[in-house]
Every structure is written in C-alpha cells, then in structure tokens.
Amino acid sequence: MIRLHDEDATARLARALARRLPPGAVVLLSGPMGAGKTTLVRHLAQALGFRGRVTSPTYTLMHTYPTPAGTLLHVDVYRLPDPRQLWDLGLEDAMAGTRLTLIEWGRPQDFDADVLVELEPDGEARRARLEALRPELEPRLADIAREAGPDGAPD
DSSP: OEEEOSHHHHHHHHHHHHHHSOTTEEEEEEOSTTSSHHHHHHHHHHHTTOOSOOOOOTTTSEEEEOOTTOOEEEEEOTTOSSTTHHHHTTHHHHHTTOSEEEEETOOTTTSOOSEEEEEEEETTEEEEEEEESSGGGHHHHHHHHHHTOGGGSOO
C-alpha cells in the first residue's frame, strides 16, 4: 500500500504512473465513492500535458483528453449493469492508439487490463494499492511506488 497524505502525494503517484506505464496500458481504478479516482485521473492527465478540465464521465461513460503524449481515455462503468456493454458502445475503437485507458469501477474479470489501482480513504488521507495484472509489469509498479515520493514507499 502507498499512503497518500495529501493531493500532492496523489499528484506524485500520477506522475510516476504517467512516466512508467507503457503506451496503451489499461488501468482499472477501484475504490468507494470519494476515494480519489477522478482526482488521480486529473493528475494523470496533467502529468501527460493536458491543461483542460477533467471531470468524471459517470453520465457520459467516456471522456477523451488529448495530450502531447497521446490520448488519455477515461471511462466510468459505475452506471452500467454489465460493464462489458462498453464493447457494444465502441470502447475498442476508442482505446485504439491511446496513451492510457483508465476505467473507474472496472473489475479484472470484465476487462483485459494491465494494472489495478485500488484507492481507499484513510482518515484525511488515502491509500493506494497497485497490482500488476500482467507479471511483466511488476518491476514497473515497484518503480512507481518508489517514485511516488517519501510517502510513496509501500507499507
């Protein structure tokens, strides 16, 4: 677990994810309402060079953010009874050529993803658990935890 004491720590984690995740990576974001999923996405978009407003796609299902590093696709499956419906709505086409795809409320059994980031409240802070869903990404996630800063060391 990585303890995120404040939003600056979340931004450090986002910068490390942006630097270390391979192009085209699919990241599942889980955690209760208010755990900081959209905040992490906002900081990831900024780390990739996006300067606009980042909002949750709860009602629109998908937002794309053009960045100098490539397109960031932000998906929210909270309102879908079956998240696999996204394939019928064009998720595969939307994912083509993206720098990163971030799926809020995604579960590994529903998506062919690379990384799971679980966020949970911890008092005024947050905790993040990174899980490589592909073994070859484990060293990258260890690097990400180290780069997240002095508070980013795993517990």
